[in-house]
Every structure is written in C-alpha cells, then in structure tokens.
Amino acid sequence: MDTKVKLLNDLLKISGNFNCADCGVKDVTHASYNIGVFLCQTCAGIHNLLGSHISKTKHLTLDHWELSQINRLKDVGNTKAKLKYEARVPINWTRPTGSARETLLLEHWINAKYAREDFIQGKQPPPYTQGLMEGHMYKRARENSNYYPRKFVLDGKTLRYYVKETKSPKTIINLQHISLFINPVKMQDLGFPCMQIDHIVNGSTRHIFVYHKDAEIIWQWYQSIMISKLSQHKSIDSSNEEPTNPQLQEGWLWKAGPVPTYTHRKRWFTLDNRKLMYHLDPFDAYPKGEIFLGDASSGGYKLQDRGFGEQSHGRCSFSLHTPYRTFILSSETEQDKLSWVNAIGEVLRRPLNQQDKELQSVLVKKRSTALNPLNNLLSRS
Numbered sequence: 245m246d247t248k249v250k251l252l253n254d255l256l257k258i259s260g261n262f263n264c265a266d267c268g269v270k271d272v273t274h275a276s277y278n279i280g281v282f283l284c285q286t287c288a289g290i291h292n293l294l295g296s297h298i299s300k301t302k303h304l305t306l307d308h309w310e311l312s313q314i315n316r317l318k319d320v321g322n323t324k325a326k327l328k329y330e331a332r333v334p335i336n337w338t339r340p341t342g343s344a345r346e347t348l349l350l351e352h353w354i355n356a357k358y359a360r361e362d363f364i365q366g367k368q369p370p371p372y373t374q375g376l377m378e379g380h381m382y383k384r385a386r387e388n389s390n391y392y393p394r395k396f397v398l399d400g401k402t403l404r405y406y407v408k409e410t411k412s413p414k415t416i417i418n419l420q421h422i423s424l425f426i427n428p429v430k431m432q433d434l435g436f437p438c439m440q441i442d443h444i445v446n447g448s449t450r451h452i453f454v455y456h457k458d459a460e461i462i463w464q465w466y467q468s469i470m471i472s473k474l475s476q477h478k479s480i481d482s483s484n485e486e487p488t489n490p491q492l493q494e495g496w497l498w499k500a501g502p503v504p505t506y507t508h509r510k511r512w513f514t515l516d517n518r519k520l521m522y523h524l525d526p527f528d529a530y531p532k533g534e535i536f537l538g539d540a541s542s543g544g545y546k547l548q549d550r551g552f553g554e555q556s557h558g559r560c561s562f563s564l565h566t567p568y569r570t571f572i573l574s575s576e577t578e579q580d581k582l583s584w585v586n587a588i589g590e591v592l593r594r595p596l597n598q599q600d601k602e603l604q605s606v607l608v609k610k611r612s613t614a615l616n617p618l619n620n621l622l623s624r625s
C-alpha cells in the first residue's frame with residue numbers, strides 16, 4: 245500500500261476522526277488540510293463554499309496528498325479541532341444532527357465555527373451567542389402581503405419589535421411558548437431566507453412572518469431566540485430539553501365533524517409540536533382554531549385511519565378524537581394523509597413534558613372562561 249494512503253488510513257482509525265468534524269456522521273470521505281479535520285462529503289462541500297482562504301479540502305482517496313498536508317491532519321485531527329473551534333458553543337445552541345434536511349443549519353454552523361470563529365477562546369463572544377440581538381428584519385403586514393422593515397430587539401428575556409423606533413414597541417413577545425421555523429414552504433416564493441415566529445397572545449397563537457436577505461442574520465435570530473428561550477426553561481424545568489429544529493407540517497385539509505352531515509371546509513392546517521392549528525389563509529395572523537394534542541396513553545386522544553368515507557368526496561379521510569371533539573380530516577392524496585397521520589400520531593405517542601403541560605394550561609384555561617377570544621376560536625368552525 246502507498247505510504248500516504250496508509251498514513252491517512254491510520255489517522256482515520258483514531259477516535260474522533262471517523263466521525264465528521266462538523267455533523268458527526270460516520271461517512272468520512274474528505275479532509276480540510278489547513279484546518280486539520282476529517283469531514284463527510286456534505287460538510288466538505290460547505291467548506292469549499294467558504295473559500296480556500298478559510299478551508300482547503302481534498303478527497304481522501306481520489307485526490308493527491310502531500311506529506312505536509314497529512315502531517316497537518318496528524319497534528320490537529322477532529323478531537324483537537326473541536327477543543328479549539330467549539331470551545332464556547334452556548335449550551336442551548338441548536339446543532340446539526342447529521343439529518344439530510346439540515347443543510348442550511350450546517351452551513352450556518354460551519355460558517356460560525358470557521359469563517360467567523362464565534363466559539364474560540366480569547367475572542368469576545370458575539371452577542372447573539374448570548375441571546376442578545378438587535379436589528380432589522382422585513383415583517384409581513386397583517387392586512388396585506390407587503391413586507392416592511394421593522395426593528396427587532398432581543399434582550400434575553402423578551403423579543404420586541406417596533407413600527408416607529410422612537411416610540412414604544414408594537415409588540416413585546418414572551419419567549420416561553422415561542423416556536424421558530426426557518427424557510428417554511430409557504431414563504432419560499434419570497435426568494436429570501438425567512439422565518440415564521442409563533443408565540444402566544446391571550447391564549448391563542450399569533451404568527452409573525454419575517455425575512456432578511458442574509459441567511460446568516462435569520463439564523464442568528466433563530467439561535468439567539470432559542471438560546472434565550474431554553475435558558476429560561478432550564479431555570480424552571482430540570483428535564484434538560486434539547487434544542488430542536490422542528491419542521492413545520494403544513495398544508496390544506498378538509499375539516500368536518502363531529503357528525504357525518506357536517507359540511508367539509510377547506511382549511512390551511514399547521515402542526516407545531518402539540519398545536520394543530522387551522523386557518524382560512526396560510527398567512528393568517530391568528531389560527532381560526534387550535535387543537536392541543538395531548539398524550540394518547542392518558543386517554544381522550546385517538547387517531548383513526550378513516551373518517552366518513554362517503555362524505556369525503558373521494559378524498560382520503562382520517563379522524564382525530566380529542567376529549568372535547570372529534571375532527572374528521574381529509575386530504576387530496578393517500579400520501580398526504582399518511583404524512584399527517586404519521587406526524588400527528590408521533591405527537592400523540594410522546595409523553596407530555598413540563599413545557600407541554602404549561603402550554604396545555606395556557607390553551608385550556610382560556611377555553612373554560614366564558615368571555616374570551618380563544619373559546620370562540622375553538623368553537624367556531
């Protein structure tokens with residue numbers, strides 16, 4: 245065997261080196277020979293996008309290696325590089341998990357690690373890594389589809405935005421039940437990196453839609469809000485919830501129930517963890533109704549793979565039973581139905597954690613009060 249090939253193979257056997265330095269997958273095929281780390285193909289591709297002044301990559305077997313380059317990998321390697329480039333990653337930072345859907349999160353992670361060196365010792369940590377941020381994003385108006393620049397301020401406890409910067413904030417957002425979704429499908433026509441921000445106002449979810457031309461800015465808002473939210477949770481919740489980067493399940497469904505004669509109405513459905521919301525329009529600021537999804541094992545919640553077949557106009561139906569009401573839902577295709585049944589079923593099988601219980605109390609408490617908007621929202625179709 246060629247000496248260099250043997251040297252590289254021996255290095256790959258060292259603990260740390262056989263998992264990609266950036267996403268952790270075991271399929272290591274490349275290395276960055278100036279940084280000194282072993283990488284998977286996806287991460288090597290992102291390193292190339294940073295430019296060769298930041299990272300120089302080669303394929304481990306298809307490219308020609310100089311001895312000096314191999315020695316650099318020997319001197320550094322993934323374990324040592326991690327100590328340097330990830331020395332101060334915030335505890336609640338959302339890291340990539342190696343899932344195929346996370347290319348954008350990976351780009352942001354690799355950018356932060358090597359291009360900006362946000363986490364190395366001896367450098368002032370950027371404010372966003374401490375849950376502090378201030379700047380402009382374009383926010384969609386409630387009454388039309390225009391986006392206007394708005395100043396947002398995150399102080400570690402609340403997120404505020406201003407219509408007029410000299411005046412008091414238009415909205416102060418409590419971070420407790422905030423959810424963030426990067427690039428939801430319905431916003432992708434914009435052509436810019438964007439985010440949906442969901443929070444609770446008087447017991448109902450409020451959607452805010454924002455974009456920025458720079459994807460890094462959107463990601464920094466995402467990370468800093470999540471860091472603030474999770475650090476607040478940890479002070480009251482010892483379950484050590486891991487940061488997640490959930491995907492939104494969204495789309496049109498026909499809603500009927502609880503009796504077969506009920507009219508089927510086309511609604512835009514959004515599943516955000518334990519909240520199944522429905523809207524007249526995908527960009528409505530408030531859902532027309534929201535259904536808290538509890539834990540199936542504790543009773544009252546059940547998902548059935550069929551609805552009222554003869555009433556569903558050839559569509560594919562399923563039914564969702566909750567302690568309050570049964571919903572008959574139908575989708576255009578069997579595949580679409582399956583994705584909803586799987587997503588809702590996965591939520592119902594999961595036990596409630598502390599945060600879920602708090603959310604449930606916020607939503608349910610509102611239902612029991614006679615004069616409140618959510619009660620109307622929930623009973624309205």
Ligand SMILES: [Zn+2]
Nearest residue numbers: 264267284287
């Ligand atoms: Zn990787």
